[in-house]
Amino acid sequence: MTYSSLTCDCLETGHWDRNRFEAARKGGLDCIHVTLGVWEDFRETVREITKWRRLIDDHADLVTLANTVEDVEKASQTNRTAIVFGLQNTAAFEDDIELVGVLHELGIRVAQLTYNIQNLVGSGCWEPEDRGLSTTYGRGVVREMNRVGMLIDLSHCGEATSQEAAELSERPVAVTHSNPREFVGEDVELPIRNKSTHLLRTVAEKGGVVGLSPYPRMAPDGNACTVERFCEMVEWTLDLLGPIAVGIGTDLNLGNENKMAWFRKGRFAREFAIKPRGGATKWPTWFSSPEHFPVIADGLRARGLSQDVIDGVMGGNWMRLFDESFKPMS
Amino acid sequence: MTYSSLTCDCLETGHWDRNRFEAARKGGLDCIHVTLGVWEDFRETVREITKWRRLIDDHADLVTLANTVEDVEKASQTNRTAIVFGLQNTAAFEDDIELVGVLHELGIRVAQLTYNIQNLVGSGCWEPEDRGLSTTYGRGVVREMNRVGMLIDLSHCGEATSQEAAELSERPVAVTHSNPREFVGEDVELPIRNKSTHLLRTVAEKGGVVGLSPYPRMAPDGNACTVERFCEMVEWTLDLLGPIAVGIGTDLNLGNENKMAWFRKGRFAREFAIKPRGGATKWPTWFSSPEHFPVIADGLRARGLSQDVIDGVMGGNWMRLFDESFKPMS
Numbered sequence: 199m200t201y202s203s204l205t206c207d208c209l210e211t212g213h214w215d216r217n218r219f220e221a222a223r224k225g226g227l228d229c230i231h232v233t234l235g236v237w238e239d240f241r242e243t244v245r246e247i248t249k250w251r252r253l254i255d256d257h258a259d260l261v262t263l264a265n266t267v268e269d270v271e272k273a274s275q276t277n278r279t280a281i282v283f284g285l286q287n288t289a290a291f292e293d294d295i296e297l298v299g300v301l302h303e304l305g306i307r308v309a310q311l312t313y314n315i316q317n318l319v320g321s322g323c324w325e326p327e328d329r330g331l332s333t334t335y336g337r338g339v340v341r342e343m344n345r346v347g348m349l350i351d352l353s354h355c356g357e358a359t360s361q362e363a364a365e366l367s368e369r370p371v372a373v374t375h376s377n378p379r380e381f382v383g384e385d386v387e388l389p390i391r392n393k394s395t396h397l398l399r400t401v402a403e404k405g406g407v408v409g410l411s412p413y414p415r416m417a418p419d420g421n422a423c424t425v426e427r428f429c430e431m432v433e434w435t436l437d438l439l440g441p442i443a444v445g446i447g448t449d450l451n452l453g454n455e456n457k458m459a460w461f462r463k464g465r466f467a468r469e470f471a472i473k474p475r476g477g478a479t480k481w482p483t484w485f486s487s488p489e490h491f492p493v494i495a496d497g498l499r500a501r502g503l504s505q506d507v508i509d510g511v512m513g514g515n516w517m518r519l520f521d522e523s524f525k526p527m528s
Numbered sequence: 529m530t531y532s533s534l535t536c537d538c539l540e541t542g543h544w545d546r547n548r549f550e551a552a553r554k555g556g557l558d559c560i561h562v563t564l565g566v567w568e569d570f571r572e573t574v575r576e577i578t579k580w581r582r583l584i585d586d587h588a589d590l591v592t593l594a595n596t597v598e599d600v601e602k603a604s605q606t607n608r609t610a611i612v613f614g615l616q617n618t619a620a621f622e623d624d625i626e627l628v629g630v631l632h633e634l635g636i637r638v639a640q641l642t643y644n645i646q647n648l649v650g651s652g653c654w655e656p657e658d659r660g661l662s663t664t665y666g667r668g669v670v671r672e673m674n675r676v677g678m679l680i681d682l683s684h685c686g687e688a689t690s691q692e693a694a695e696l697s698e699r700p701v702a703v704t705h706s707n708p709r710e711f712v713g714e715d716v717e718l719p720i721r722n723k724s725t726h727l728l729r730t731v732a733e734k735g736g737v738v739g740l741s742p743y744p745r746m747a748p749d750g751n752a753c754t755v756e757r758f759c760e761m762v763e764w765t766l767d768l769l770g771p772i773a774v775g776i777g778t779d780l781n782l783g784n785e786n787k788m789a790w791f792r793k794g795r796f797a798r799e800f801a802i803k804p805r806g807g808a809t810k811w812p813t814w815f816s817s818p819e820h821f822p823v824i825a826d827g828l829r830a831r832g833l834s835q836d837v838i839d840g841v842m843g844g845n846w847m848r849l850f851d852e853s854f855k856p857m858s
Contacts, residue, residue, distance in 0.1 A: 241570060247630075251626075294578075299575060300578065300634065471652075
């Protein structure tokens, strides 16, 4: 496979500008999966798509849009970072199954089924009860995403919704940015964002990939997480799921402070029931910029992992999954 | 050119179902340009696009979507009618120039700049005053349609808006469904829908095509228009504009009665200032179904026109124009 050594951070959000794209180049990133919407409806999502396209056009010497893995390869060959468009919610589909295909046509390649709370499709991880996918629309969206070639992301979904979607999906599914709850434990700010061993095993068995994150609210040891401890978690997860099911999805949210209220309560609430700490995330010094991405590879090498396994974790596994996921079902 | 003998009705509206598609096949129509929206905003237009796609899928033995002239050729070779998606207004672009390209990506290939009244782009033909294209957005939309490959239709536009757009456009423009006002005269219900000789000449000089219509409210002799009289108008227009600038756009609006109020006053008025007769259009017996399309060719043959010229009028000229219009500017 020609894509086995491409690198990919499978979830970054926040503010994007030339400085950040330059940092991604310095970090040798061939591909970043970015978030275009959470609570945005269809019309608002189309606006975000067109804004992102102009942003990419304006910095075409540094970045390019990727609709396929071939596009990532071309980006890498021309020393640019390929941007994969994703959504962290299905709000953009509204109540219209047709919009899944329309958004795929417009470039969306990944969508998380729910963002923290209950929506038309299923439950988020912050809900006290998760009744799984809604029978008609939720299951229909999973099938439609399979059909058109949009990768299902379960990161912020609740346990039952995640498990049901992973089992129902006819194509591999992803957890782009969560950690194994069994390894991290409950002593972090958002243990609910991490995933059960049962779910992770299901994802891996389906051919999916799990993206691990140094995000302090869910990383092992929280704000005190070192690169060594992070890499220990990577190795633990590799032991659990095997070498082709583990990747990186840092959740790096630089410049996200102004949008924090939008992510947390959208327009559905005046006050959010669960109140995590606001303000800027305190990223560890060893990972506070896309520029630091190679630090993770160095940490994995220091643990004695083979180059093949490291290549898979640093991006090859995402490329394999993207290649299997982004085209319409034949 | 392989497309010179393809047939095309460059404007039909109203209700579509299997019976009508079968009638189009009986009429030997290789291509019909249909209307997906007038006052619909972007979201509503996307809904119409997805509804039309399902309609086409449901009758895939009779019809297929055309994004290019090659698609029309393929339709003809498989005995199907190619559907070209069009809008009779720029309401779908809202105030967002980016939506021109987005709607092109989703299949819209033709858009009329205004529908009867003033909009953000320019003036319609029913306005007492027409101040031309709006300086910033109107001219910008013309340039953007040129850039992405969306054919500009001037049929319901006012005289000044039409003239300015025809002159500004860097690509040929169309009048898909109007008649020459000089030939028809003022003694019809809607003389304002017909076009001045000056404008028609400008359209032809730019490489555009004018589609003539037996619609009784604007055809010569109104409801009494015979096929002979209609063909006399075709020949008169050919003499005026030359053999490659004339086509057919019947405006056949079967089953449109329920939507008449929507076309006439959208949601912008409770009562329309100009009140044309409501109710179903009384189509002439010689043209009341797509099945009757060959009657026009017969009428032109009876006038002694050459087969080459007849082929151009019956669709070849639209195919040439579509071929020059539907792809992004290089």
